[in-house]
Amino acid sequence: MANTFGQLFRITTWGESHGGGVGVVVDGCPPKLKLTEADIQPDLDRRRPGQSKIVTPRKESDTVQILSGTFEGQTLGTPISMWVKNEDIRPEAYSEMATKFRPSHADYTYIAKYGIRNWQGGGRTSARETIGRVAAGAIAKKILRERFGVEVLSYVKQVQRIEAEVDYQTVKVKDIESNIVRCPDAKAADKMIRLIEKMRKAGDSVGGIVEGVARNVPAGWGEPVFDRLEADLAKAMLSLPASKGFDIGSGFDSILLTGTQHNDLFRMKGGKVRTLTNRSGGIQGGISNGESIYFRVAFKPVATVMHEQDTVDSQYRNTTLKGRGRHDPCVLPRAVPMVEAMTALVLVDHALRQKAQCG
Amino acid sequence: MANTFGQLFRITTWGESHGGGVGVVVDGCPPKLKLTEADIQPDLDRRRPGQSKIVTPRKESDTVQILSGTFEGQTLGTPISMWVKNEDIRPEAYSEMATKFRPSHADYTYIAKYGIRNWQGGGRTSARETIGRVAAGAIAKKILRERFGVEVLSYVKQVQRIEAEVDYQTVKVKDIESNIVRCPDAKAADKMIRLIEKMRKAGDSVGGIVEGVARNVPAGWGEPVFDRLEADLAKAMLSLPASKGFDIGSGFDSILLTGTQHNDLFRMKGGKVRTLTNRSGGIQGGISNGESIYFRVAFKPVATVMHEQDTVDSQYRNTTLKGRGRHDPCVLPRAVPMVEAMTALVLVDHALRQKAQCG
């Protein structure tokens, strides 16, 4: 099950950094959804390396091809197979990786688990794996938008100590996309970009926080107990490369308030049950309550740096390793479409589950 | 799938606060494990209401009965069904709940989803549901201990602003259990207990952080991509009632460091690949690296307070509701066995998956 996500809207990703490519099979998509590559490519372009000066410069067009599951521009209800070829294949650039474990990467743990690894470009651990997620997520976002009126978006909320001011209830996609760091607070964005550029030049990297939002989710999606909406979101986010934490609504700060202060009081408003505050983050008891869902994901600084660092080689001897060539000074701008994709995948899955049991 | 957790070591919980009881079916347990109720009851006692002056006073013995899956004191490999009767059933104490939605509880969302709810004691949303998890977790802990030499424990790390100093590498269970708040830092524990007592008297509640630890996990457990060990832990923890956040290793604080500062450098030590620091929290690329796993879970202050609060009733009219009778000023002492149980369930599942694919 390792490479499959979702219960009813299920995606299975495959592929390594170097090899025939990367891809995804989407199973359970409702039929008769209008769908072509043009619905998928824009999100892949937002995820793509080389899109701006502050991300890794790997040169790939990441052009997606739909191999199955559509007919005359509509989904069939059968599996949608999508494929992106690998282009910028330079195994020689990574040759030292064949024999040395990169610190804070998965080289060593893959050997511990499988006894073998494709060391070229990180193999399956490469962020290229997320291409399949983003492609599938683009379909999920379309279903949410067209069939349920739900909007999913995310943005960079914080880079190291630079925090943006953003209202998750009203922020617009065009403001997010108005700069290369994908932070809708223009002032903070400027500072963030400068910091990331500095890191790039220093051969170092920096982390931060992406905030994810889903607006107009109807009350009643989610499950009690194990498959709570926030639990599935947490899993989705912690499955992204470099993520280290997740909190929802009031999150870690909830502990500073007492129960009386923290509770979201119910009031009728426009004929609907609403809450006066939204510390719950749009979810109560695992089920959406009709308020906006919002949460944060912490991404550590990317492990690949251009400095010599102590490590161990595959003969289990101490050695050093210095990153070379391309590095990604900050994963956050490219993490934005990943967070959106995973959010949409979780929500569509629960939308279908709700129809099945209670529809 | 809503009420089932795990892929190979699978638990299915059932039951409402008021009714025939609560229970769990454990499927996939290895055969020939010594097991009787005496292995389960101690963890249930740690989870039980009424165990001390700082938790909810509901009076239940929570006595577990194993109905199947064992024979002459050993597991058979067949499903283990465990059952705890409900005893302290006082539906009248909750009668107002029949017609009013408690703020920041799941009363409203259950109605939005199912169109019906058992309002007595919160029904399925009651923390009594976690009895099944803790019972199953006791088995998982035993398997980890006896078959893999892995130790799982957790403790209260913070209550509101009172933070304990604890070394996750060396902390002992007896220090955790030496006080009623389950915080191994005696000084902090005293302050925490005083704060919680104050809250109880004030009819209010307070949240905090539980830290979870797994020691001696061999390198190689976990999966890349979706079922990363940290992703499954995140889901497990966010599925616990009142949890609002999860982070692992350096977690949210990872964003304050650069990549160069943050990386865990590898060194050989005692013939083993070790890391000089453990910001990864024992997991790299979703797979354990042999270091201790440690993570934090934020629990909000419990929603039930003894104060009158605005809310809405089931006729969708504004009203107020005042908590009565029993309330739990702080969920943390009882959350400790829950965190341990969910940690153990995740780890056993991955231990079995590792055997299946790579064993």
Next chain:
Amino acid sequence: MANTFGQLFRITTWGESHGGGVGVVVDGCPPKLKLTEADIQPDLDRRRPGQSKIVTPRKESDTVQILSGTFEGQTLGTPISMWVKNEDIRPEAYSEMATKFRPSHADYTYIAKYGIRNWQGGGRTSARETIGRVAAGAIAKKILRERFGVEVLSYVKQVQRIEAEVDYQTVKVKDIESNIVRCPDAKAADKMIRLIEKMRKAGDSVGGIVEGVARNVPAGWGEPVFDRLEADLAKAMLSLPASKGFDIGSGFDSILLTGTQHNDLFRMKGGKVRTLTNRSGGIQGGISNGESIYFRVAFKPVATVMHEQDTVDSQYRNTTLKGRGRHDPCVLPRAVPMVEAMTALVLVDHALRQKAQCG
């Protein structure tokens, strides 16, 4: 997953012949279905030993108790836990089974797999396990009837060489239940009963065929490829104790015709697409076509006989074993409710899946 069946309407059974009882947890049941024990008990009574002179005389009332998932006579959408206590516990009657492997039973294979078994009454291999299935199936049948207008029934079609004439399109439950062998052809039923009685007296057993039918299934249920309706039915039936074969529609006899002879021609009839014949058995390409579904299940003669037979003991020495006490000369009358239960479970599951993806 071994003890769980279904994707969206999921049942998990547990329990051994001797021990705390047997039971089932049903997860995914739609909310607001009227449900009490009175909906379940009649099918359990049809499955029960001792119900007539031609079935095994074990004395159990098999009284079901619903422990969770309902409130004021309606389902909540939460797991429904059902439990039947074991009553007629006579381990001494089976003591020889502790050390000898019964021929054509699962005693040896359980040891080969688990290294341990509960030898009392067959443990988990006992037909008592099917109590949970029949109880869950009663709920599934009710959902099909009340929410989808689908009728599920089955009957004994053949005992050894005695074949009944039955029209699956029109046969009525009251005719099936009009005799103890559950064969709606009264003449054949008489012969069957006489044969079974003869077998009982001879301490021997006899097998036969149960035919299963689902009428008024709408076109469009089922899945292409792996989860074809007939594939799920086949699995369901072959999971029943003592079953050895399954075929659907024209089944094994289909091979006697050419394609031209075998094809079901489409014609419009009453505004609906209908087929002139129904060799497809109501399913085409894995999906229901609106015609009645009908299939056959072969049950071998029960392995427990009252004769001395060669076998091997748990010390792996040749020996002999003679059945004693109670034996079931023919499983077929009791298999009828089992076949209905499994049919209903498959159909409800696909009904919910259809709603999820295409609803």
Next chain:
Amino acid sequence: MANTFGQLFRITTWGESHGGGVGVVVDGCPPKLKLTEADIQPDLDRRRPGQSKIVTPRKESDTVQILSGTFEGQTLGTPISMWVKNEDIRPEAYSEMATKFRPSHADYTYIAKYGIRNWQGGGRTSARETIGRVAAGAIAKKILRERFGVEVLSYVKQVQRIEAEVDYQTVKVKDIESNIVRCPDAKAADKMIRLIEKMRKAGDSVGGIVEGVARNVPAGWGEPVFDRLEADLAKAMLSLPASKGFDIGSGFDSILLTGTQHNDLFRMKGGKVRTLTNRSGGIQGGISNGESIYFRVAFKPVATVMHEQDTVDSQYRNTTLKGRGRHDPCVLPRAVPMVEAMTALVLVDHALRQKAQCG
């Protein structure tokens, strides 16, 4: 879950008859298995149309490409993605199919379910879908052979009324492959080939029985209750296009014997527990007992015939349809590798499950 098969060794197939191709993703394959396209292609060639004069003449090379999951000729433990391009695309040859439902095909049921279908060459219902299964099955067979010493094979046992004499215990692959109908009884094979040729010329089709065998399966594979080995095999076989029935061991004929006659008596032989007969078909209580597994699958005559037949069109009007161009007079020779593939997939899955729980 519709397009995924297996629990631990999981395959997901995708693709339509006309479009970008067909393929499969295999998840859960053990690492360090030697694997290249040369291991896969031979079974695809046995499945391929146009391989002999008695099968459908569609012209496709069905050349498989491994896109991921291997490195330097060995499996990585990551998903193995395999792809076969569609070549012989002649949508015009099928244009009538756009508006008419072919009798006993899935055209109508797809519309009933999805409201849309790819009518070109049958779309997803095309037997081309089985390419993915056969490719994955080739890997499964290799694992069984190399890691467990298990041999899987199958052959044509019967075509219409022509029945072959074959000893499942000793039959050799070279005898199966010695003729184009894949029947190891040379005399019967001749008659079968003549009959199929006659059918081809007559524009008609004929069905029959494929027998599947697994030899040297160790005792202890399989699960009790739902995931019995025979239940999973039954599902696997009934998921193949045109299959109508399955029975195992003594199968439907078991009903002609009494229990005393039918039981397989245990005897020690060469230090092993063996049975004197094998009516159980190598499985008892859902678990392998160390004897050879053998079973039969009935395949109906293929629905596409070159005769005019009554049907209905997509405007729901009565009409007629005459098959044109290519037709497959008998699916059996090509079903042989499909049966082997599905058998191997079931067995590998259970082998891994056995390791997980009881290893």
